[in-house]
Amino acid sequence: MFTWFQNLANPTRFSELSARLLPVFAVLTVGLMVVGLYMSFFVAPADYQQGETVRIMFIHVPAAWIAMFCYALMTLSALGTLVWRHPLADVSARAAAPIGAVFTALALITGSLWGKPMWGTWWVWDARLTSVLVLLIIYLGLIALWRAFDDPAQAARPAAIVILVGSINLPIIKFSVDWWNTLHQPASVFRMDGPTIHPDLLWPLMIMALGVSFLFLTMHLLSMRNEILARRIRRLEKTAALGSRNRGTVARQAEAPV
C-alpha cells in the first residue's frame, strides 16, 4: 500500500492513473445524482414537521459533509507535505481548496434558504453556523496565501502549517451542537446509537451524499491534473525565459516530480 502511494509521487504516473479513474468517477457521479434526485423529489415523503422544505436537506447535508471532508483531506495532505514530503501532497491540498470553498459556501447558502422558512431567519450567530463560516474564511485565506507566492513550492510549507492550525476547527464544527446550545439541530445521522432519521428520508440522503462524494473526487482529480499541468508550464516558461544553455534538459525537467 505504501509502495503504491510512493509510486504516485511521480506526476506522470498519477496523471495516467487519474485519466483512467476520471471517466469511472464521472459516470458514477451522474448515475448516483440522477437516482438521488429522483428519490429526493418523487420517493421521499414530506417531513411531518418541515413539510416539503426537508428536500433542501438532500443537498445541504452532503454539501456540509464534503466541506468538512475536503478540509480533512487537506489536513492529511498538509501532513504529507511536512512529514512525508510527498511531492503530490501540496498539489492535492492546493487543488482541493477552491472546491472546499464552494461546498462550504453552498452549505451556508442552502442552510440559510432552509433556515428562513423553518427558523424565521436567514442567519443566527450560533456555534455551528459561525464555525462553518470560519471554515469558509480559512479556505479563502488559504487560496489567497497560495496566490501570494509566485513559486508554488515556496508556498507549500506555510500553507501546510496554516492548514494544520485551521484543522482545529473541524472538531469544533462537528461537536458545536453538543458543546453549546445552538439553534442548529444536533447530529441525526452519524450518532453512536444510530441515525434518528426515518429510512424513507435517510436513503435519498445517503444516495445524494454518495453522488456528491464522487462528484468531489472527480473534481479533485481534475483539479490536481490542472495543478500539475500549471506547474509544468511554469517550469518550462521559466526555463525558456532564462534562455537556458542546456535546453535538452527542459523536457526532462517538465516530467520531473513537481
Next chain:
Amino acid sequence: MLGEFGSYIIWSYVLFFGSIGALCVWLIVQNRSARKRLAQLQKRDDLAKR
C-alpha cells in the same frame, strides 16, 4: 407540488447545481487551456533544440 416554500427549495437546487456546474466548466476550461499552452511550449522547445 412543493408547497408554500417551493421557491426556497427551487433556489437551493438551482444555486447548488449552478455552482457545481460552473466549477466543473471552470476546471475543464482550465485543463484544456493548460494542455494547449503546454503543447505550444514543448513544440517551441523542440524547435529550439533543432
